[in-house]
Amino acid sequence: MKLFQTLINRRRFLQSSAAVGASAGAVATGITGLKGFSPVSEARAQAPRGETTITKNVCAQCPARCGIDVYTTDGRVHAIYGTSDNPISNGKLCPKGHLGSYFLYDPDRFKGPMKRTNPNKGRDEDPGFVPISWEEALDTVAERLNDLRRRGESHRFSMFYGRGWGSSDAGIQYPFGELYGTPNAAIGHSSMCADGSKKAKQATDGNSSYSSYDYRNANYLLIIGASFLEAFRPYNNVMQMWGHMRTKSPKTRVTTVDVRMSPTMAASDRALYIKPGTDGAFALAIAHVILTEGLWDREFVGDFTNPNRQFVGGRRIPANSFNEKWVHGLADWWNEELLERTPEWAEEITGINAEDIRRTAIEFGSTRPAVALFERGATGHSNGTYNGMAIHSLNALVGSLFAEGGIGYQVAPSYGALPVEVSDYMDDYAKNGAWKDQPRIDMKGTDRWPMVGNMMQECAINHLNADPYTLDTAMFYYTNPIWSAPNPQVWEEALKNVFIIDTSPFPGETAMYADIVLPDCTYLERTQDVPTYPFEGWPMAELRTPAVEPIHDTKMYGDVIIELGKRIDGPMGDYYRELGSVENYIRHLAAGFADDPGDNGVDGFESWKEKGVWYKKPYKWRQIRGEFYEWDGQRYSRQMSAEEVQEHLLKTPSGKFEVRSGFLEEHAAYIEEELGIPRERAGLVQWVAPVYTGGDGDLHFITPKTPLHAEGRGANIPQQMMVHQPIVGGRNTVYLEVHPETAKARGINNGDRVRISSDIGSIEAECRFVASHRPDTLVLPFEYGHWAQGRWAKGRGPGNSSEITANISDPISGLASYYTGKVKLERA
Template sequence: MALTRRSFLQITGAAGAGPVLASFGDVFRPAQPAPLAERTLITACGLCDSACGIRATVRDGVLRFLEGLPEDLQGRGHLCGKGAAGAALLYDPDRLKYPMKRTNPAKGLDEDPGWVRITWTEALDTIAARFQEVLDKHGPEALLFISRPSPDIWVRFLRAIGVVNRVDHIDVCYTADRVVQRYMIGGRTWCTDFDNSRYIVLFGWDLVARNKLVFTHGIVAAKEKGAKVVCFNPQYSITARFADEWHPIRPGSDLAVVLAMIHVILAENLFDRDFVTNYTNFPQYEAQIRQHFAQYTPEWAERESDIPAATIRRIAREFATIRPSVAPSYKKTLTANYANSGQFSQAVCILNILVGNIDRPGGPFFARTISIPGVDAIVPPPRYPTPRGRRVDGRDKLPFVQEDDSGLFSTLADGMLNRYPGMIRAAFINSYSLLSFPNPRRMEEALKTVPFVVVMDTLPADGTALADIVLPSTMYLESSDLVSRDRYAPRPQVVARQPVVSPMFEARSISFVAIELGKRLAPDYFKNPDGSWISTSAVLDERTRRAGLGASFAEFAARGIETRDQPFVPRTTFATPGGTGKCQIYVPQFAERGAEPLPTWKPRRDVPSAEYPYYYLTYIPAVHRRNSTENNAILHEMMPTNTAMINPALAAKLGVREGDLVRIRSRVGSIELPAHLTETLRPDCVLVAHGFGHRSRFLRLASGKGVRDGDVIPDWSVDEMLQAGDWFGSGAIMDAVVRIERVAV
C-alpha cells in the first residue's frame, strides 16, 4: 500500500507519532475502534468429509478454541484429535501465503526454484494465457487437473473449457466400492447404522482408530448394547483390540473369507428369505448363484487365508442369524485394498444383501440429505462442450470406471510417461501431494515432463517444488459453504461452514480461482442473466433460500445448523441399472462387458517370492489425516515419524533388534527406517505408516521425518490392471511384497 498524504496525516495525528512511524504509513494506520469482544461461531470441520459441527471461539480476529457442536448428530458434541487441532493448521507458519512464480526454469527437488511473489492478477493472467495457448495448440486433452470434483463452480469451469483429464485419488480410495454398489444395490451406502447392529464384521477397517466420530460413536453404542464385533486384519489394530474377536488374516485374502461365508449361508439356507425373494434377482439367477458359490468352501478359504474353516463357518452362521448384522465396506483404503478389491466389494455387498440389511435398521443406509441446489441450477450455464480427447490414465479402457467420473492415481504416471508421453502440456494440482500416489517417484518424473504446472494448496506439498506458479489456498476455517451431511440417514442435517477468521495472508478459495479463470477463458459460463459476473456469495445466498434454510447465508450461519426430522422409510425399490428395481446379486451388466457377474476368487497382484518373501502393509495413523497433518504442531508431537513395524519372531529371524535401521525393498524401490518390534502384527508382514517422508526441504516439523511408504508400492498400467481382472479400478496399494534386511552401520 502506497503511503498517501491522507494516511500520513492520520498517522502523524496519532498520539505521539513522529517521523519514524510516519515513514511506515504502509505498515501502520490509526487504530480503529475497540475490537469485538470474544464470540462463538458455528462452522463445519473440513479435515475429513464427514464435516462435524464445530463451535469456534474467536477473540479479536484470532481463533482461540474449537469444540464440538452439541446439536451435531455425527460428532455428538465432540471433535476428534485432528479436528480439535485445526487451529494449528490454520496458523501453521509454513502455510502458503502469496501467489508466487518460479524464476529458475530448471525443475527438480534439488533445484532452487527462485520463487518471487506476484499479484493474484498476474498469476491468474499467466495461467489463463498458458492454458489458452495449450487449448489452441493441443486441445483440451493436453490439460491435466489433479483435483477433486468440488466445489461445483470449479467443476463448472472445468466443464466449460472441455476438460477431459481430471484425475483424483478416488481409485486408491473407493471407486470400486462406488461402482459395485451402484450396480448391485442402486447407489452407494455412505452410512452404517451401527447403533442398531447386533453383529458387526470388519475386514481391515480400523474404524475406531480412524476417528470418523459418527462411526466411532455408533460402534461403541452397539457394543454397549451387547453387539458382537468381529475383526479380520493382519494387524492387531485399535479396532481389533476393541473387538470381541480378532482374526489375523493373510494379507489379500479377505475376499476368500467372504466368498466362503456366502457359501455357508447359501448352502445352509440361512439367508433372509423375505428380502432375498422380494427385493433381489436371486429368484431369477438362483441356480447360477448356488452353483458359483459351491466351489468356495470354508476348507478352501482356510488354505488361502489362514483362518480355520470351522471359524469361518461359525462366523457365517452367526452373521446370518444374529440380526441385524452388517459387514460394512466403507472405503477401500480403510478396508482391505488389493487388486481383488472390486471382487471383494461385490462379495461384501452380497453378504449384506443375504441378511436383508440394505437400507434397514442396523445395516448400511442410503444417504438422506437436505437437498441444496448447485450453481448450475441457480445460474443455468450455456450447453457444455462434449469432452473430446484421450484419457491420460487409460480410464476409458475400464467401462464401469469410465461411468464414474473420477480417475486413476495408480495409472496416471504410466499414462504420462509411457502411454501418451508428452500429451499433457499443462497441469493444475489442487490440494494433492505426490505422497498420495503409489510410487510417488514416478509421479515426480511424470510431472517433470509437463511444461507448465500450477499448484494450489494450503501447505507446501512435494509437488510445489515442481510448480511454475504456486497459489495459496484458504482452508476450511476461512471458507463459506452449506454442508449437507449424509452420514446419519435418520436425521439429515445441514451445517453452515462460515469463515471463523479472515483468510490468512493472501489465501483465496478455489471458487475464486474458478470464477477468475472462467472470466478469462470461458466468460459466457460465468455471467448472470443480466450480464454481470457470477458471485459466489450471491449464489450461496440463493442456495440458502432455495433449500429453505433462511433469507440469506448470513442469516442461516447465525443459527448454524438445521435438522430435518423425518420418518425413516426403508427403501423398497433399488435403482440398479437394468430397471428391475431390485438388488442384483448376479450382475448381468458386468457379464455383458467382460467382467464377472458374480465375485470370483483372484489372488492379490504381487505374491511373496524367494526374493520378496514378506507382505508390505501401510496404514493411516489415528492422529493424522492422509498426508496433510504431519506438520501440525500438536499432532506432530503425538506422532512425529514412522517406523518399520515387525513381529519379534520375524525380527529374530532377520537378526534385527528394536531401533535397528532396516531396508525394505520391493520391485520398484527401497526405503530405510528404524525397526519397531511389536507382537501386534503377523510375522510375515511389515507395517509402515502413511503420510511421512515429506521432501519439501524446509517444512518446519515434517521434513526429513520418516520415509514415504509409497516408494516401495508399485504403480501400474491400465493394461496390467485389466490383466489382473481389476475391472473396477483398484489402486492395489496394499499389494506390495518386499525383502527386509538389516542395514549395517
C-alpha cells in the same frame, strides 16, 4: 458418602483459612522468612481480552465433516469444539479436531501468490519463488489457458483434486471444463482412495457410493479390512456410536477380520487374522454356511418353492427351485460358486481356522440386524471389487439393505438452482471443438479402463508416454500425487515439463514443482458448502463460514476458479461474471431450503450460517420384512412398487440385489481379458485370487492410516507427530511394526534401522517389535517420508511408503493396490 465428602471439604476449608490467616498476620506485623509462607498479592480482576465470537465451521482434517464451534478473541482463533447441535459431532471431536488452529497459523504456509524463477524442477531444486499480485497470477494462468484454447489444444489442460467438499469447490470445476473445453476437468483422487467399495456396491445393488449405516440399531458388526476405530468415516461419530453399541442392550457383538492387530480388532469380541487379499474367500465361506444352515432372510432373499428343499454343500439345486424376491441370481450363485466354498476350503486360502469361520457365520446369520462393512483392506488388491462384492452380499443374505439397523445410501440436500445455466454460455468451440474427440488423460471410459470413476495414478505415466497425449498445464487442489500416488517417482519426472498451478496453502511436494502458486485459505478462513458424506442416509448439508478473515493474501479455491473463468475469452467469461462469487453461489444453493426447511429451522443462507447445518430426518425409505415403504411424515406407511425400488434404492438392471451382476456382464469380454474369468462367469460374485506385486519379496507390506492422519497435511503439525503412533511409542517418527520372530530370523533387533525393498525401490525405517501382527506382514502407518511440506515434516521419520508401492490397480474399480505389495526386509 455425602457425610465423608462434607468432612473432607470442611477440613480443606479450615486448612486454607488458617494458612491465609497466618500469612496475612505475618505480613501485617512485618514477620518475614517464616518457612512455607509468602506474602499474598492483592487480588486483581483479569484484564478484559476483547469480545469472543463463536463461528460455525466444519473440520477438514478427514472426510467425517464434523461441525465445529470456532472461538475467536481479539481476531485470533484459540479454541475449537464440536458443535453440540450438529448430528455428526454432537459436541464432540476426535483427537485431531482440536488442532485446526495449528493449520491456520502454520508458519510455513504460503503467504500469497508466488511464481517460480528457477526453470529446473526436482527434489533438490529450489523453486526460487517470488511473491506476485493476484492480478498478475490470475492473468498469467488465464493467458496460458486462452492460448491453449486458441490453438485447439485445450484438452491438454487438466484439473486434479483430492478431497472435494461440495458444489462450491469440487463441483465448480466441472462447468469450467465444459465451458473451457477439456475432458480433464476434473480428475479426482478417488482411485487412490476407496473406489473399490463404491464399485462393489454399484455392481451388486446399483449404487456407486459409500454406504450409510444405522449403527444405533445394529446388533452385529462384521468388520473386514476397515480401520473402524482409526479412520472409518465419519470417524468422530463412529467412535460415539461404538460407545453406544457396546453399552446398549443387547450389546452389539463385533467380529473384526484384518491382517494386523488394530485398535478395532483389540476392542472386538472376536479377532480373526487373514492373509492379505483373501477377504473374498472368507466372505464366500460365510455365505456358504448361512445358506446351508438355513439362516438367510427369506422375507428379503426369497425361498425354495418346495419348503422341504435345502442347500447342501456339494449339491446343486434346480434353477427353477428357488423363488427369488429381492436377490437376483441366487440359484446360479450357489450352483456355480458357493456349493464348494466351505470353511475348510477358505481356511486353506485365508489362514483363518474353519471352525472360527463357521462360528462367525452362524452368529452373523442368526443375529438381526447385522451389518458387514469393509474398506480398502479388502479392496486394495487386484481382486478388490470381487472381494467387496462377496462381503456386501452378506448384507443381502441377512436382509440388512435399507432395514433398521442396516445400511443405506445418502440422500442429497435440497439445494436451489444457480442463477446461470452452463448450456446458455457455451460457444461453438465448447460444443463442437476438437477437444470433444480426445479421451481423458487417465483413459477413463476407454477400452483400457471402461468401468472406473477416476484413474489419477495413470496420468503421469500416460503423459511421459504421450499416450494419449502430453499435458501442457495442470492445476492441483487438495492433492499431492508427487508424495501420495503409488510409485510417485514417475510423477516427479512427469511434472518437470508441465506448467503447474498449485493451490495448496502448504508447501507440499507438488507445490515445489509449481510455476504459479494460487494459495487457498485454510478451512477456518473459508466460506464453503459441505454436504455430508454417507452418514445416516437422511439429507444433510453443512456450511463453513470464516472464523477469521484470511490472515494472509489467500483466496478460497472456488473464488479462484470463478476469477479465472472471468478471464477466459468468449461467453465463458460472462458465465462467471454472472455467477459472481462463491458466496453468491452458496446463497443460491441455500434458497432451496425455503421450500424445504430443515429440522432445526434452517430455511435460507442466514439461518444456515447461524446454525451451521441443514438436515431432514428420518431416512426416506425403509425395508421392513421384505417390503419397501416410504415415510409419510409420521411413519413408514406407503408401500413402494418394484419400479420405485429400482429407481431409488436397488438401481440394478433387475431392480434387485444382484449376485450375478448385470453391470459386470456388460463388460464380460474386458473382465475375461484382464482377470482371466470366463465371460459366462464374469457377473458372478466369486473368488478371484489376488496378484501380489513386489517381485520376489516375501513379506506383505501394509500402510494403514492412524487416527491422527490429517489427510496428508498433518505431518507439519508438531503436536500431531508426538502422538501419531501411541501403541508402539512413536514420538517424532513412525516405526515399522514387525513381528519379533520375523525380525529375529533376519538378525534384526528391536529399534534397529532397517531397509524395506520392493522391485521399484527401497526406503529405510526404524524397527519396533509388535507380536500381535501376522508374522508375514509388515505395518508402516501412512503419514511421513516428506521431502517438503514444511519444517517439521521435511525429512522426518521413515521413507515414503508410496515409493515402494507399485502402480497396479484393480481392473474393475481402478483402485490402486496399496495393500497388495510384497517386500524384503533387512538391516540397513
